[in-house]
Amino acid sequence: MAIPIVYNLRSLRARWVSAIVAVLGIAGTVGVFLAVIGLARGFHATLVSSGSPGNALVRRAGSSSEMDGSVPLEQVHVLQDKPAIAREGGHHRATIRRIRREAGLLPEELVFNVDYLGGSMPTFALNFSRPGGEIIAQYYLFMRLGRGGYRRVYEVCAATAHYLAGEIAAMGPFELLYDGKGALPAVSYTLKDPATAGFSLYDLSEHLRIRGWQVPSYPLPANRQDTVIQRILIRHGIGRDEISLLLDDMRHSLARLTGPAPDDSMRRGYHH
Numbered sequence: 001m002a003i004p005i006v007y008n009l010r011s012l013r014a015r016w017v018s019a020i021v022a023v024l025g026i027a028g029t030v031g032v033f034l035a036v037i038g039l040a041r042g043f044h045a046t047l048v049s050s051g052s053p054g055n056a057l058v059r060r061a062g063s064s065s066e067m068d069g070s071v072p073l074e075q076v077h078v079l080q081d082k083p084a085i086a087r088e089g090g091h092h093r094a095t096i097r098r099i100r101r102e103a104g105l106l107p108e109e110l111v112f113n114v115d116y117l118g119g120s121m122p123t124f125a126l127n128f129s130r131p132g133g134e135i136i137a138q139y140y141l142f143m144r145l146g147r148g149g150y151r152r153v154y155e156v157c158a159a160t161a162h163y164l165a166g167e168i169a170a171m172g173p174f175e176l177l178y179d180g181k182g183a184l185p186a187v188s189y190t191l192k193d194p195a196t197a198g199f200s201l202y203d204l205s206e207h208l209r210i211r212g213w214q215v216p217s218y219p220l221p222a223n224r225q226d227t228v229i230q231r232i233l234i235r236h237g238i239g240r241d242e243i244s245l246l247l248d249d250m251r252h253s254l255a256r257l258t259g260p261a262p263d264d265s266m267r268r269g270y271h272h
Helices: 005-014 016-050 073-080 094-103 132-170 201-210 240-258
Strands: 112-116 119-123 174-178 186-191 217-219 228-233
Touching: 005 016, 132 174, 132 186, 132 240, 201 217, 201 228, 201 240
Parallel strands: none
Antiparallel strands: 112 119, 174 186, 186 228, 217 228
């Protein structure tokens, strides 16, 4: 049996406060949805109108944004020799030539030689600079997670870091510098006795890189540059399963570095 329209009207008049709240809630949801769609289309229109299909943005491997994706100056010639680079009159495009010509005009004091992932890399990037899109995403996370949500995320990451620190300390040759308590969810350590360890942290980084891990080794700043450390930062989404895999590969690498060369039957196959 259908409900008469008069009943709906009477119900609306009797519950006018709830009806107004519901209407405002639906209108607000629709408004936010339209604003997000408009923002996304505005970004897309701006990029399309200001871009060119003949231009390509090249970033170094592992970079998270354009600001920290600088390509080392000595590798620019690799880009020049790529067959996909457009040429005018048999020469490289003016943009590529300009990079090489203006590199010498860059003051040497503005170039930083950074020890990163076991190697030296000159960089002119503005550290800690990020695109505006990440700021918008951060606003969304603030609204979605709130203080309580961020606290739970940090506590989980910090607990994972502290567990990792304990396992690394139990391996023997490492001295913990930071165990993940009190600040960033990270672990930092060095060799107890580099002279008698039989390997360096750079060797360990190289072995871990073979297993698919990028664990940076680098010296401390001036006046402590003889001390080489490794640092592991725990981000959201890294749990005990991933840490167990890392620890297993660290133990395997230590066995390879401190023991005799293994028999071919003991070698592991490649894995992701």
